[in-house]
Structure formats: structure tokens, C-alpha cells
Amino acid sequence: MQRRSKTSIGDRLVNGSAYAIATLFALFCLIPFWMVIIGSFTDESSLRAEGFKLIPSKLSLYAYEFLLRGGQVYRSYLVTIETTVIGTLAAVLISAMFAYVLAHRKIKYKNALSFLTYFTMLFGSGLVGFYILVVNWLHLKDTLWALILPYLLNPFNTFVLVSFFRTVPYELNEAATVDGSGEWRTFFRIILPITTPVLATTTLLYALQYWNDWWLALLFVDDYTLHPLQIMIRQLISNMNAAAYIQGASTGQLQQIPAYGVQLATVCVTIGPIVLLYPFLQRYFVKGLTIGSVKG
Amino acid sequence: MALPGLLFLLVFAYLPMVGHVIAFKKFSVSKGIWGSEWNGFNNFKFFFGSDDWIRVTLNTIGLNALFLVFGLGLAVILSIALNEIHARLFKKLAQSIIFLPYFVSWLVVSLMVFGLLNSTNGMINHELQSLHIGAIDWYSTPAYWPVILTVISIWKFAGYNSIIFLAAISGISDELYESARIDGANRLQQIFYITFPLLRPTLVILTLLAVGRIFYGDFGMIYGIVGENSLLYPTTDVIDTFTFRALRGLGDFGMASSVALYQSIMGLLTILLFNGLVKKYDPESRLF
Numbered sequence: 358m359q360r361r362s363k364t365s366i367g368d369r370l371v372n373g374s375a376y377a378i379a380t381l382f383a384l385f386c387l388i389p390f391w392m393v394i395i396g397s398f399t400d401e402s403s404l405r406a407e408g409f410k411l412i413p414s415k416l417s418l419y420a421y422e423f424l425l426r427g428g429q430v431y432r433s434y435l436v437t438i439e440t441t442v443i444g445t446l447a448a449v450l451i452s453a454m455f456a457y458v459l460a461h462r463k464i465k466y467k468n469a470l471s472f473l474t475y476f477t478m479l480f481g482s483g484l485v486g487f488y489i490l491v492v493n494w495l496h497l498k499d500t501l502w503a504l505i506l507p508y509l510l511n512p513f514n515t516f517v518l519v520s521f522f523r524t525v526p527y528e529l530n531e532a533a534t535v536d537g538s539g540e541w542r543t544f545f546r547i548i549l550p551i552t553t554p555v556l557a558t559t560t561l562l563y564a565l566q567y568w569n570d571w572w573l574a575l576l577f578v579d580d581y582t583l584h585p586l587q588i589m590i591r592q593l594i595s596n597m598n599a600a601a602y603i604q605g606a607s608t609g610q611l612q613q614i615p616a617y618g619v620q621l622a623t624v625c626v627t628i629g630p631i632v633l634l635y636p637f638l639q640r641y642f643v644k645g646l647t648i649g650s651v652k653g
Numbered sequence: 654m655a656l657p658g659l660l661f662l663l664v665f666a667y668l669p670m671v672g673h674v675i676a677f678k679k680f681s682v683s684k685g686i687w688g689s690e691w692n693g694f695n696n697f698k699f700f701f702g703s704d705d706w707i708r709v710t711l712n713t714i715g716l717n718a719l720f721l722v723f724g725l726g727l728a729v730i731l732s733i734a735l736n737e738i739h740a741r742l743f744k745k746l747a748q749s750i751i752f753l754p755y756f757v758s759w760l761v762v763s764l765m766v767f768g769l770l771n772s773t774n775g776m777i778n779h780e781l782q783s784l785h786i787g788a789i790d791w792y793s794t795p796a797y798w799p800v801i802l803t804v805i806s807i808w809k810f811a812g813y814n815s816i817i818f819l820a821a822i823s824g825i826s827d828e829l830y831e832s833a834r835i836d837g838a839n840r841l842q843q844i845f846y847i848t849f850p851l852l853r854p855t856l857v858i859l860t861l862l863a864v865g866r867i868f869y870g871d872f873g874m875i876y877g878i879v880g881e882n883s884l885l886y887p888t889t890d891v892i893d894t895f896t897f898r899a900l901r902g903l904g905d906f907g908m909a910s911s912v913a914l915y916q917s918i919m920g921l922l923t924i925l926l927f928n929g930l931v932k933k934y935d936p937e938s939r940l941f
Contacts, residue, residue, distance in 0.1 A: 371840040375737035382731055383750040386808060389765035392776060408774030455658025470655060477666040480921045483913030484896050485906055486672015510661045569758035572873055590760045624761050631756045639749060643816055
């Protein structure tokens with residue numbers, strides 16, 4: 358007891374600073390979120406008069422009413438959900454199959470494949486070639502495919518999968534082969550079921566990429582019926598004629614638009630699913646990061 | 654089984670590399686890549702002849718260096734702080750909160766930044782005014798932006814990186830700390846002589862990965878937050894935003910692709926150089 362109290366002054370200081378650092382940084386991270394969320398529920402006129410505040414003087418749901426009455430938010434939600442669901446499923450399947458081959462012991466050309474994959478991380482293809490490929494060669498401008506295809510295989514995610522597949526004992530593979538299972542059957546029935554943690558992580562990484570992407574839409578989508586949520590936010594920030602955009606051409610009467618409120622409400626609607634699912638998803642991310650940080 | 658993946662790589666990663674040829678062409682869309690006339694090094698002359706190339710190169714490297722040093726530095730401090738906290742619930746809550754910014758897009762961030770900084774009703778300007786300092790016109794003063802962008806980068810990535818470091822810390826054997834305690838080391842000494850040195854390999858790997866991409870600006874971040882605000886270009890325009898504007902704004906395929914080729918080559922050279930250096934001094938941490 359005596360010794361503990363003697364050393365505890367310095368230790369208590371360490372303890373105190375640790376709590377202070379963590380608390381301050383957490384607040385720093387949280388404030389912008391709070392500002393946006395509470396701002397979306399703030400009355401537009403008080404937003405304009407008093408600016409963005411942490412505790413607004415007058416609350417209002419008008420921004421949401423305005424946003425949800427128009428057609429664009431539903432269209433954009435649908436586009437985002439479609440790209441995210443289709444893209445993520447396809448990307449996980451393709452990456453997992455590719456990674457399985459890269460991790461396979463019996464395949465001779467796997468080093469060549471690994472190099473081909475790795476080299477794309479070292480030497481970029483450049484924006485221009487990519488743009489011409491999608492627009493002029495594949496003719497994908499203003500299609501949903503332009504938002505899905507370019508992200509189907511991420512080399513980094515693939516290598517995370519490879520390093521995980523390598524930890525699966527090869528005996529499982531051999532046993533399956535002896536029992537007459539082909540490679541496909543082994544992959545879907547044996548390998549995938551026992552690698553669900555890393556598959557979950559990969560799924561989340563891809564889903565996040567699709568959900569948050571706006572670069573592809575910025576490059577390849579001009580048609581407003583194909584605007585994902587992220588581009589909708591961008592349009593609201595930069596578009597002079599936001600009211601018409603939100604309500605769609607069909608609705609004739611244009612009302613007084615709560616410009617800031619609608620931007621903030623759209624952001625909340627966009628990050629809503631992430632923030633709500635976040636507590637459940639977080640541990641998979643942490644797991645995936647931990648796997649990824651071990652050099653593969 | 655590798656076929657779909659291989660097909661993807663060939664089409665979306667290797668086929669576009671043909672586009673680098675355009676750097677040496679007088680490109681016209683109607684004639685296509687092979688039909689367009691050769692143009693020698695004229696596209697490069699155009700890019701390197703202006704001051705733009707120095708500006709965008711320095712901005713790209715400078716901003717990335719700031720993000721790297723302050724971002725990783727803060728993440729290390731955070732992870733050590735989190736590791737010293739023993740109250741389970743508090744630790745978990747703090748960890749969840751600092752990881753949250755990683756999950757939102759740059760456009761969402763850009764709106765947050767606008768809410769904080771815009772000159773008419775931004776939160777920070779309101780606070781400054783109530784302190785009688787007077788509002789600052791953030792969006793037209795380029796000098797502030799390297800700092801602002803660094804703070805934003807820390808906000809978005811420090812939590813993410815600190816979790817990687819935390820994972821590395823949790824891999825450190827408890828016996829080391831126990832024997833240090835028996836030898837009379839206090840917690841600060843344990844941090845400096847055990848935790849920190851054992852974090853070094855992870856730090857080196859993350860640094861290497863970041864250095865390898867030092868010629869690639871974060872397009873989503875810069876274009877999302879700064880956009881087409883040309884007042885801020887002197888300190889915020891990076892190679893990626895410059896190429897994007899040359900392509901989509903000016904429609905100048907030739908110059909855009911000469912810049913892209915310059916970027917790809919410089920990127921490759923940097924990673925080879927640094928990997929070579931690391932191989933020499935710390936072979937364990939090399940990338941390949």
C-alpha cells in the first residue's frame with residue numbers, strides 16, 4: 358500500500374491526461390455531427406439570423422417536410438441503395454474468389470497474379486485513360502454501371518482477404534478434395550463459411566465505399582434521375598435552383614425553400630443508416646483493421 | 654475462379670494505362686487515341702512551362718506531409734491515452750466516437766466545415782464575434798487552409814489510425830509491463846520504454862504506405878471542401894484536382910494526361926526509393 362501511494366502522483370497524472378486527451382478529442386469529433394443534426398431541426402429563419410449553433414433557439418421540422426415532399430430524395434436514395442447492394446455483393450464475391458486463388462497453395466501462376474494486382478497500387482492508370490475507358494469505350498456514361506463496375510475489386514481489400522485465407526489450414530482443402538469436392542464446392546461450402554469474420558469486414562469496407570462515393574457520379578453522371586445521395590448533397594450546396602431540383606419538374610408550385618435546413622436534413626438522411634448501424638458494425642471494422650495491419 | 658477478378662484488373666486497371674499515350678498526342682475525341690496526331694512533348698511543355706506544376710506539386714506533397722506527421726502523431730498519442738484508460742465503458746464510448754468521422758463522406762464533411770467557417774453565419778465566426786475578435790473570412794484567405802485541412806484530416810482519420818495502433822499495443826505481452834513494474838518503472842516510463850518503442854514497426858508501415866502515396870492528393874477531400882473556389886487554389890490545389898479541372902472543365906485531354914503520367918511516374922519512383930531505403934535500414938518493415 359505504502360509503495361503504491363508513493364508512485365501514484367505521477368501515475369495519477371498519466372491517468373488524468375489520458376482521460377483529458379480522450380475526452381477532448383471525442384468532443385472535437387462529435388461537435389460537427391451535433392451541429393449538423395441539431396441544425397437540421399432548427400428553424401430556417403433562426404439559422405439565418407443567429408447562424409449555426411449548438412443549442413438553437415427555435416426548432417422546426419420544416420426542412421424535413423420540404424425534403425420529403427419532393428421526389429429527388431427518394432430517387433437518390435434508390436440509386437444509392439441499388440449501387441451499394443449490387444456493388445457490394447458483386448465486389449465481395451469477385452474479390453473473395455480472386456483472393457482464394459492468390460492464397461491457394463497449388464496454383465503456380467498465383468505469384469504473377471499477385472504482382473499484377475500489386476502493381477496497380479504502385480502505378481496509377483491516370484484519370485484520363487479511366488475517363489475515356491468508361492465514357493468512350495464502354496459507353497457507361499449516365500448509367501448505374503458507371504457507379505458500380507469501377508470498384509468491384511480493391512487490391513487492398515483483396516490482400517486482406519488473401520492474408521486471412523492463408524491462415525486456413527490447407528488440410529481442410531485436401532480433405533475436401535479426397536471426399537470428392539471440386540474447387541468451387543470447397544470454396545463455397547467450406548472456405549467461405551469459416552471465413553465469415555473477414556468477409557463481414559470486407560463487405561462493410563465495400564459498402565462504405567459505395568455508399569459514400571461521389572467521385573464516380575461526379576465524373577460520369579449528369580442525369581439527375583441517377584444522382585446518388587452524395588451528389589444530391591453537392592447539388593444542394595452548389596445549385597442555385599435547389600427548390601426545383603428537390604421537388605422535381607412535375608411539381609409546379611415552388612415554395613420558399615429552407616436552403617440551409619434542407620442541406621443539413623439531406624446530410625442527416627444520408628448518414629442516418631451509417632450512424633444507426635454503426636454500433637453493430639464497428640467491431641467488424643476493428644477486426645478488419647487489425648487483420649489488415651498485419652503485413653500480408 | 655480468378656477470372657472475374659483478372660478481367661476486372663485488365664479492363665479497369667491496365668486498359669486505362671493506354672490513356673498515358675494521350676500525353677504525347679494532340680488528342681481529339683472524334684479521332685480517338687490512335688487516330689490523333691503525335692504531339693511530342695508539347696503537352697508536357699505546356700504543363701511544365703506554367704507555374705502551375707510547381708504549385709500543385711508542392712501543395713500535394715506539403716499537404717500530405719502535414720497530414721502524415723500530425724495525423725499519425727496524434728493517433729499515436731490517442732492510442733496510448735486510450736490504452737491507459739481502464740474504465741471499460743468510457744474507453745469503448747470514446748473509441749466509438751473518435752472512429753465515427755471515418756464513416757462519413759467528404760461532402761458531408763464539407764457541409765460541416767461550411768457550417769463552422771462560413772463568413773455570414775458560421776459557428777466559429779459567431780464565437781469570434783462574441784469574443785470581440787471580429788469575423789475572419791476563411792473562404793477567401795488561402796493562408797489558413799493548410800492548417801484547416803490538417804485539422805480536418807486529423808478529425809477524420811486519427812480515430813481510425815489510433816485503432817490500428819491500439820491493436821498493435823494490445824499485442825504487446827503483459828509480462829513486459831509486469832516485469833517493468835517489479836523493477837519500479839512508473840506508468841510514464843512504461844509508456845516511453847515499452848509501449849512507444851513497440852509501436853514503432855506499425856508506425857513505420859503506416860508512414861511508408863502514406864509516403865508511397867505522397868504524389869496522390871486526396872481528391873475527394875480537396876474537391877469536396879474547396880471545390881471550385883479559385884481564391885484558395887494557391888495553397889489547396891493538388892495534382893488530382895488540377896487534372897480533374899483540366900479534363901472536365903477545360904476538356905484538355907492532352908495536358909490532363911501528361912499531368913497524370915507525371916503523377917504516376919513520380920508516385921512509382923517515390924515508392925521504389927523509399928522501399929529501397931527501408932530495405933537497407935530496416936529490412937523487416939519493407940513493403941516488398
